[in-house]
Amino acid sequence: MKRLVSLWTALEDRPRLRGVAHELRAVLGEEYDAAQQFLQPNGEEAARFPCRFPSGPGCPRHVIKDEDGSIRAVCGCTPHECESISLIRPDVQIRRFDNRPFARCLQELLGVKPTTGRIDGLGDLFELGTLRRLSAARQPVVVLLPSSTEVAAALVAVVQRSYRKGCILLTPTDRFISHQDESCFVDAAIKWLVLADLIVIDSNKLVAKQTLEDALKYGVARDDQETEAALANKPRRGFAANEKDHVKVVRAVAVVGKDWSRRLPEACREIGKAGAVFPDHISKADCVDSWDDLADDIRDTGTSAQKERVQQYVRYRIRWVREFRPNEESLTKVSRLRSR
Numbered sequence: 001m002k003r004l005v006s007l008w009t010a011l012e013d014r015p016r017l018r019g020v021a022h023e024l025r026a027v028l029g030e031e032y033d034a035a036q037q038f039l040q041p042n043g044e045e046a047a048r049f050p051c052r053f054p055s056g057p058g059c060p061r062h063v064i065k066d067e068d069g070s071i072r073a074v075c076g077c078t079p080h081e082c083e084s085i086s087l088i089r090p091d092v093q094i095r096r097f098d099n100r101p102f103a104r105c106l107q108e109l110l111g112v113k114p115t116t117g118r119i120d121g122l123g124d125l126f127e128l129g130t131l132r133r134l135s136a137a138r139q140p141v142v143v144l145l146p147s148s149t150e151v152a153a154a155l156v157a158v159v160q161r162s163y164r165k166g167c168i169l170l171t172p173t174d175r176f177i178s179h180q181d182e183s184c185f186v187d188a189a190i191k192w193l194v195l196a197d198l199i200v201i202d203s204n205k206l207v208a209k210q211t212l213e214d215a216l217k218y219g220v221a222r223d224d225q226e227t228e229a230a231l232a233n234k235p236r237r238g239f240a241a242n243e244k245d246h247v248k249v250v251r252a253v254a255v256v257g258k259d260w261s262r263r264l265p266e267a268c269r270e271i272g273k274a275g276a277v278f279p280d281h282i283s284k285a286d287c288v289d290s291w292d293d294l295a296d297d298i299r300d301t302g303t304s305a306q307k308e309r310v311q312q313y314v315r316y317r318i319r320w321v322r323e324f325r326p327n328e329e330s331l332t333k334v335s336r337l338r339s340r
Contacts, residue, residue, distance in 0.1 A: 001202040001209075006031045008172035008196045010097075014147045017097035020046050024095060033204040038102045039095040040121075046092045049073035049085075056081050063092055096122075103128055103143070106170075109199060109208040112141050125155050131168060131212055139191075140167040141212065152176040160188045168212065170195055180281035186316040191216060219324040247328060248274040249317040254330035261311050264302070268295035268310065282309055 006028045010017050017024060017039065024039060025032045051060045058076025061084075065071050071087040074080075098121045107114050112129040119126045124145045130138035140163055146152035156177075159169060166189025171177060174194050185192050197220045199208050209221050252270040253260040260267045272278075272291025286306055288294045298306060321328050 001200045001207065004031055004034075004196060004199065004201050004206075007035050011145050011172045012147055012176060016145070016147075018042075018094065020049065020092060020094060022050050022091065026050070031201060034201050034206050037105070038097055040098040040101070041093045042096050044094040045089075046094055049087065049092065051075070051082050053082070061085075063087070099123060099126055099143075099145075105206060106143070106195075106199075109206060110141075111211040111213055113138070115140075124151065125158065128170070131216075137165075141170065142167050143170045145172060146176040149176050149178055153178060153181055156181045156184070159190065160184065163188075163190070166190055168193065168216070170198075172196060179277060179279050183279060183281060183313055183316055186319060187312060193220065219326075243324070245277050246317045246320050247325065247330075248276040249314060250321045250328065250334065251330045252276065253314055253318075254333035258334060260314070260334065264307055264310055265295040265299040267314065268292070268298065271314075279313055282313065285309060 010027055017027065017035075019027075021036075021039075024036075028035055045063070047063055049061045049063050054060050056075075056077035058078070059081070061073040061082065062076050063071065064074050071089065071092060072084050073087055074084045075082045100119050100121050103119050103126065104114075106112065107129055112131055114129045115127055117127055124147070126143055128141040128143050131141050132138045142159055142163065144152065144155055144159070146155060152171075156169075159167065169185070169190050169192045171192070172195050174196075177192070182192070184190075193212070193215055198210065198212070198215060199206055201207070210218075215221070249271055252274040253267045255270045256263050256267045268291045272295070276291075278290060278294075282294065283289050286294065286297060286309070288297055294310070298310070318331070318334055322331055
């Protein structure tokens with residue numbers, strides 16, 4: 001089994017996976033065969049056909065349909081810079097990524113019960129179905145395909161408004177989910193998982209490493225090669241990239257002790273010493289740009305709203321570590337959170 005890379009990245013690009021099969025193969029590489037079930041003809045045919053090494057003003061090649069029904073791709077440069085090639089109709093059909101077969105695949109792989117709601121084939125946000133966990137209530141499962149940090153923030157706000165009792169949120173990767181979005185998930189009862197951590201490729205087929213229920217119950221299963229050090233060095237933001245940062249925060253407040261929430265200036269200074277990232281949403285709300293400055297601010301003029309922001313930030317990290325790193329020793333020193 002191998003990790004998928006090209007497919008998840010392409011789902012967060014715009015335009016999202018649209019073109020003739022030749023182009024889509026170039027984008028997806030060895031993942032094309034596994035993904036082609038999601039690439040549906042849209043009823044259009046291409047007027048141009050990709051060149052292997054495009055350079056001149058007549059590139060890419062023009063699609064010529066002859067009277068006898070044959071189809072050719074001909075170089076538009078004078079003189080020709082590449083050879084003409086014969087094509088068949090499927091070669092010039094324009095295909096695009098369709099959310100509907102993708103949703104059916106995810107439902108089957110992850111153990112999600114489909115809902116009766118209609119799925120928009122081109123949308124960036126759609127409800128996949130529901131998942132029954134330990135409680136009697138079913139939780140909605142929502143898929144978000146963002147194309148930038150700004151788009152992700154806007155759509156996360158839509159999710160928060162639409163699912164006030166919480167939901168399970170899936171994104172292809174973690175690269176467009178900001179620290180601020182991630183911190184808000186706790187208050188909104190949103191469980192966020194990344195498809196790149198759940199689904200892999202095996203013999204040109206997509207397979208799930210675990211069901212969604214197991215991932216939520218036991219934590220996301222990591223590949224043997226994905227050591228803690230490797231995860232910490234990934235140049236990404238969000239779920240996996242913040243794992244080391246979460247642990248830093250928990251270990252820092254553990255130094256202060258179980259009553260860290262009443263000793264926020266000390267907790268902030270310890271978090272700063274640990275080298276944890278200073279969150280954007282706190283920086284913007286409180287007009288400070290370091291943990292030491294925040295500690296001074298809380299000590300001198302701290303408001304209840306400011307203290308609550310910091311407490312929520314820390315509590316989110318503790319909950320995350322407790323769920324995904326239950327053997328972390330520092331958790332025993334912040335155990336008071338268990339009753340909250």
